[in-house]
Amino acid sequence: MSNFYKDWLARSAALDDRMKRARIVARATELAWIETEQDARSAVLIGEAAGFETSGTTLAKAEVPVGWRTGRHAHGEEAIHVLAGTGFAVIDGARYDWKPGTTLHVPYRAEHQLVSTGSDTAVYLSAHTIELDFGVKLGRLIQLEPKGKDDGSLARRYPKETSQFAADGRRIVLHLEDAMDENARRMAGHAHPNAKADKGAHRHAGIWIHSLIDGERYEWQAGDAIHVPPRMTHHGHFNDSDQRARTLRVEFGIRYFYEALWPGYQKIKDNS
CATH class of the missing domain: 2.60.120.10 (Jelly Rolls)
Structure with missing residues (x-):
């Protein structure tokens, strides 16, 4: 039998390394x-x-x-x-x-x-x-x-x-x-106990939205998708054009399960 504990340590280190190099952008043209x-x-x-x-x-x-x-x-x-x-x-x-x-x-x-x-x-x-x-x-x-x-x-x-x-x-x-107005929901504090905290750049376990991720800029255009890796990644999304950009945000419930377990986790919003 192999040294299963040593194998687990190696898998943990490899996973951590892969998360740091994870792919971010899915191009509609590709x-x-x-x-x-x-x-x-x-x-x-x-x-x-x-x-x-x-x-x-x-x-x-x-x-x-x-x-x-x-x-x-x-x-x-x-x-x-x-x-x-x-x-x-x-x-x-x-x-x-x-x-x-x-x-x-x-x-x-x-x-x-x-x-x-x-x-x-x-x-x-x-x-x-x-x-x-x-x-x-x-x-x-x-x-x-x-x-x-x-x-x-x-x-x-x-x-x-x-x-x-x-x-x-x-x-x-x-x-x-028929959908709820998202801005109204956030300002009412439904997304977070502190309504003012639930906007701007933030971090959590992983979502998809259409970008400045861990300090690195990723260009996107209509039809592209942005993946925020599941590592409590700090990220923000910006529109540099002179036209309104509409994005679709996809969140999976598994994210909240791990956020609840993450020691010392706090949803942080940075409006700068």
Whole structure:
């Protein structure tokens, strides 16, 4: 038997070194697009498959051609944000309509499928934790039906949306116009006990937003994604252009689990 303790020490040191050299930026122009059983066109923005050091989380981008549907599958929890196109999703046997700016919550192990019904290709972002689920040996990815051209059967079976909520009361679909104002939420102190502390440059266990990270500047443009490595990284995000920039921030619940355990952890905001 090998010296397991020595091996653990070596793995710890190697992990610390990898985190210091972790990849930060995913360029929209450099994505490796592939066809999968689930999607006609799909690419990993941030995740192990794209060479990023994450906590087992993945951010992917996919397209659904006009008149097509995705495959039907089940896995761990997922958040889907629609960038373009219109259509509907069938999640656990219920219909939920979507359009640009819609975010969908897919509960753990819920069967789900998207159908593109508009005149433009649908484009969506998918945030999930399948690598983490596999890592703790609880993850399963079950492909129930392959992607394909839509024959209208799902629309006939699910002719209209009846609620934005699941039967257990959880919200499944949220349109941008119905979302809470983030600035108002922060100023009210919901994001942090000290409302004034929850803005500006800060540090925590790992998020994705679109950048000055640990003192190093990273340029970005529309369609790029920024990964803040899970090492309590100090970071801030800036708009140097003369136009308004809108960013999508993705946070995974695993981050809060580790922040609660981190000795002496304190969320620090620097407005300078």
